[in-house]
Amino acid sequence: MKKHNFSAGPCILPQEVLKKASEAVINFNNLDLSLIEISHRSADFVAVMEHAKDLVLELLDLKDKGYSALFLQGGASLEFLMVPYNLLPEGGKAGYLDTGTWSSKAIKEAKLLGDIEVIASSKDANYNYIPKNYAIPSDLAYVHCTSNNTIFGTQIKNFPKTDTLLVCDMSSDIFSRKLDFSQFDLIYAGAQKNMGPAGTTLVVVKDEILGKTGRKIPSMLDYQVHIAKDSMFNTPAVFPVYVSMLTLEWLKSLGGIEAIEKINEEKANILYQEIDTNPLFQGVAKKEDRSNMNVTFILTDESKKEKFDSTWKAAGISGINGHRSVGGYRASIYNAMPLESVQVLVNIMKAL
Known part of the structure; x- marks a missing residue:
């Protein structure tokens, strides 16, 4: 049935993606080797990583606009910490919209690194709505929001208007609707909703916003390190990246x-x-x-x-x-x- x-x-995931992915696990690129046993530094897999990143920027209409696409690990949950490490200066303050379970988890992690202000919340009604008509303080290093709330079934239709950096967790609706993605300075999304299997996380970041916090950032948490190493500072999640690439090709083929x-x-x-x-x-x-x-x-x-x-x-x-x-x-x-x-x-x- x-x-x-x-x-x-x-x-x-699309059936055609699953079929191609399963074939690659047995024999990738006619190498008589599995995708998951070849070197991640081989020309065959480097081509996969580069194509996946190019597709991301193309589909989001961010190509040649000063953004880098990264495929990292640790899920969106690690991004809850990486974002403040890379964007929140020592002694700085950031603003968060609290619209569900995942935004509240992001707030918890960010509070480990600085002053976090919840600028609006829908917790009072068990997160069944998106807050509106809230004021955004002028002294924030960035504003963080969650575009779609998987558990509660809400989705932001109008994003915060701010003069500071805008960060968005798009884990559960990335690539699903047309937006002006250039309004965001940093986007992140776990792959396992609209891209591929669990194990890799997409980060799209405007290059010019990095390296300005004055913090000593651990290498694995530093976006600039990952950009310099083309998402291969450590061994990437080869299979999830490949399946994400196939899914993005499928999406492009649809229009x-x-x-x-x-x-x-x-x-x-x-x-x-x-x-x-x-x-x-x-x-x-x-x-x-x-x-x-x-x-x-x-x-x-x-x-x-x-x-x-x-x-x-x-x-x-x-x-x-x-x-x-x-x-x-x-x-x-x-x-x-x-x-x-x-x-x-x-x-x-x-x-x-």
């Missing part, structure tokens, strides 16, 4: 971010329409802040839960149980999720 993978992450955004909007619209018109379901996030990647909803009649759960499981649906902090259900509809799978879920909801 075909499985419909709504998992929040690690998440669904890039502009094309996938239209598909993502269609998927989200049909699912939210069912949630809004079917009295048995109710959305969790405020309508104006709903995510097009993670759709959170609950049953209004718990007596229907057993039937609903057994029906979607029988249909081959996987991964739609909500996070424990929210409850209910969460359908993650990342770039590689086919419209057909969303329609299967909607049909089950209609028939309940």
Whole structure:
């Protein structure tokens, strides 16, 4: 039976990407060697890394605009610490939007290195909305936000306007919608939502903002070190980088971010329409802040839960149980999720 993978992450990947990746694990580039056993400094893998970085900048329309793309390790969680190490001066202050679990974790790590001001928070309503109409202090080294909140199903539609540096954790909606990416000075994203398997993290940073904190930064946490070594200061996560490259090639072949955004909007619209018109379901996030990647909803009649759960499981649906902090259900509809799978879920909801 075909499985419909709504998992929040690690998440669904395009079938053609999985096929190419599996072939490369056996025999990469007709070398009669596996991708995961060749030297990361071989010409074959260096070409993979360079192509992956080029695709990132091309798709984000940041090529030749003074940005570097990096594939690092440690997940987005390590970036919670790397960002202040590289951008927060000794004695400096940074501002954070607190819109969910991951932004609160980023705040916790940043507080280890300096004065962190939470400039707005939606914690008061269990993060079911994005704060608005907040003031941004003028004495900040940077402002940090999280573009999409995987657990709570919210997404920033209008980003902070600031005269200082703007940093964004885009782990769960990178490459999913058209934005002016040049408004950000630093973007980071774990691969395991919209790019590839867990194990590598994308960082896109404006070169000119680095090296200005006066800090002594450990080598593994220094973006300038990784830029100078072309993301190979230490052995990179070869397989996740390769799969990310394949996924970015797939996205480019579809027509890039502009094309996938239209598909993502269609998927989200049909699912939210069912949630809004079917009295048995109710959305969790405020309508104006709903995510097009993670759709959170609950049953209004718990007596229907057993039937609903057994029906979607029988249909081959996987991964739609909500996070424990929210409850209910969460359908993650990342770039590689086919419209057909969303329609299967909607049909089950209609028939309940």
